[in-house]
Amino acid sequence: xxxxxxxxxxxxxxxxxxxxxxxxxxxxxxxxxxxxxxxxxxxxxxxxxxxxxxxxxxxxxxxxxxxxxx
Amino acid sequence: xxxxxxxxxxxxxxxxxxxxxxxxxxxxxxxxxxxxxxxxxxxxxxxxxxxxxxxxxxxxxxxxxxxxxxxxxxxxxxxxxxxxxxxxxxxxxxxxxxxxxxxxxxxxxxxxxxxxxxxxxxxxxxxxxx
Numbered sequence: 001x002x003x004x005x006x007x008x009x010x011x012x013x014x015x016x017x018x019x020x021x022x023x024x025x026x027x028x029x030x031x032x033x034x035x036x037x038x039x040x041x042x043x044x045x046x047x048x049x050x051x052x053x054x055x056x057x058x059x060x061x062x063x064x065x066x067x068x069x070x
Numbered sequence: 071x072x073x074x075x076x077x078x079x080x081x082x083x084x085x086x087x088x089x090x091x092x093x094x095x096x097x098x099x100x101x102x103x104x105x106x107x108x109x110x111x112x113x114x115x116x117x118x119x120x121x122x123x124x125x126x127x128x129x130x131x132x133x134x135x136x137x138x139x140x141x142x143x144x145x146x147x148x149x150x151x152x153x154x155x156x157x158x159x160x161x162x163x164x165x166x167x168x169x170x171x172x173x174x175x176x177x178x179x180x181x182x183x184x185x186x187x188x189x190x191x192x193x194x195x196x197x198x199x200x
Binding site: 003005015022026028029031033039 | 097158159163164167168171172178179180181182183184185187188193194195196197198
């Protein structure tokens with residue numbers, strides 16, 4: 001559970017930035033948003049498929065860029 | 071028949087120096103409660119209570135107004151130092167925390183995120199079809 005103590009002499013802005021960094025690092029908001037609705041297995045598979053396709057395309061693009069530089 | 075005399079007693083609000091601000095930022099609304107250190111609620115406000123309706127309730131501006139409203143109420147209890155507990159993923163989340171810090175006369179001592187996250191608990195509701 002992320003949280004900070006504002007030390008005496010520390011201004012609120014810097015303390016808030018520290019707090020926000022902690023919250024962002026823990027991916028709390030992302031996780032809650034992900035859990036808002038149920039994701040059926042069919043949708044999960046669909047997402048996976050798209051992610052795999054993207055990964056392959058990216059690899060291909062990198063390879064082509066590398067070859068063109070040779 | 072003897073009439074009962076109605077005497078209005080002026081309510082004296084108990085003085086609390088230190089308190090906790092609970093910010094609950096949901097997808098549709100932002101609710102803020104100020105309690106004493108034991109957790110007894112002193113005052114509260116929300117975007118909906120201030121007259122924001124519909125999707126306007128979930129805006130950062132509404133959250134800011136709600137915080138200003140509740141902190142004005144809290145000052146009557148003599149609150150000077152607060153801790154902040156935030157929960158939920160709503161739009162008013164960041165603005166609400168920032169506004170508490172920006173109010174003069176109020177010192178923030180600590181901040182904590184208390185968003186409840188299930189360890190793979192109940193199945194969430196189905197996705198909206200819009």
